[in-house]
């Protein structure tokens with residue numbers, strides 16, 4: 625059987641308001657998201673033995689990412705499960721149940737999107753898995769040997785995406801542009817973006833639990849609306865400012881992890897452009913006002929200040945303290961990436 629590949633994108637929330645708490649424990653949201661070109665790499669191949677064999681690696685390597693974060697390569701912040709708790713694994717279980725496929729899957733997952741960052745890495749991997757596995761099932765259904773496999777339709781994938789997580793339906797739609805998500809995140813409306821937007825993202829080397837951030841958050845009163853952000857990005861980029869980018873989870877996340885607030889201050893000190901935390905944190909981003917600015921200059925400035933701080937701390941406290949587990953912006957480490965909005969659909973490659 626062939627291998628099916630794609631590159632699941634991350635996302636940034638440009639606006640997030642909490643409208644209420646629901647009886648099922650979830651929060652009613654109004655959020656505006658864009659997919660960005662910081663991407664994981666995913667390959668899925670149907671195999672005969674009825675097992676899911678999943679290998680997960682950091683790209684370019686675990687030690688390279690650990691160096692950037694200033695943590696030891698075995699630090700738990702870099703642990704991504706390769707067991708049934710990985711959303712890729714759970715997505716394949718759902719596909720098998722819905723399609724009646726009795727074989728197994730060999731899966732390779734290369735991570736670039738940090739976990740627990742609010743960038744939706746796990747959700748995007750899950751949505752991409754549904755799309756790849758559905759394509760494989762469709763091919764299997766056509767082969768005479770596998771006539772008992774049921775082809776999956778868009779409605780099946782949507783229902784599975786909702787079971788996997790609130791952000792997964794957004795990533796199921798591989799189009800570019802900007803999305804408004806309401807309900808618990810599954811009620812989606814897509815808008816065309818006339819041009820791409822550039823950002824610099826900073827992940828401070830601490831993972832935040834989405835459930836814990838929501839547990840500690842407050843329902844807003846009065847509530848803001850995402851309309852203003854949608855209009856600004858789609859029609860009036862000159863009106864984008866610190867005032868309209870908003871995330872109701874930001875103060876809660878800063879309270880749970882000082883590193884989130886430190887990263888936001890660091891961004892505000894280094895750039896005059898608006899900055900915001902994404903999703904439930906821990907990553908934050910700067911939006912670059914100049915559409916011709918690739919973000920590389922700001923990213924280079926941030927890398928320089930990060931490395932100066934790393935060297936200063938290393939001289940003060942020695943290298944052992946630097947690589948203590950959990951150290952992050954405090955000790956100089958942070959992932960810094962210049963990213964753009966995705967302007968093209970993520971393709972499925974078959975080989």
Ligand SMILES: C[C@](O)(CO)[C@H](O)COP(=O)(O)OP(=O)(O)OC[C@H]1O[C@@H](n2ccc(N)nc2=O)[C@H](O)[C@@H]1O
Pocket residue numbers: 637640649650651652653655742744747788789790791792807808809834835838839903904
């Ligand atoms: C913060 C965002 O990333 C913004 O896009 C999403 O709201 C989070 O989406 P997600 O990671 O897919 O979250 P889920 O896996 O569905 O839920 C994780 C936990 O977050 C809380 N949760 C999530 C979504 C939501 N609208 N209300 C919530 O209260 C629930 O406690 C849930 O148990």
Ligand SMILES: Nc1ncnc2c1ncn2[C@@H]1O[C@H](COP(=O)(O)OP(=O)(O)OP(=O)(O)O)[C@@H](O)[C@H]1O
Pocket residue numbers: 703704705709710711712738739740741742743744745746747749750791831832834903904905906
């Ligand atoms: N494919 C996956 N990639 C990364 N983490 C995964 C994956 N599957 C399960 N996980 C688990 O889910 C946790 C959080 O995943 P994720 O990266 O989506 O969080 P997030 O960036 O905060 O996303 P969100 O924006 O949805 O809140 C991780 O700490 C990890 O243990």
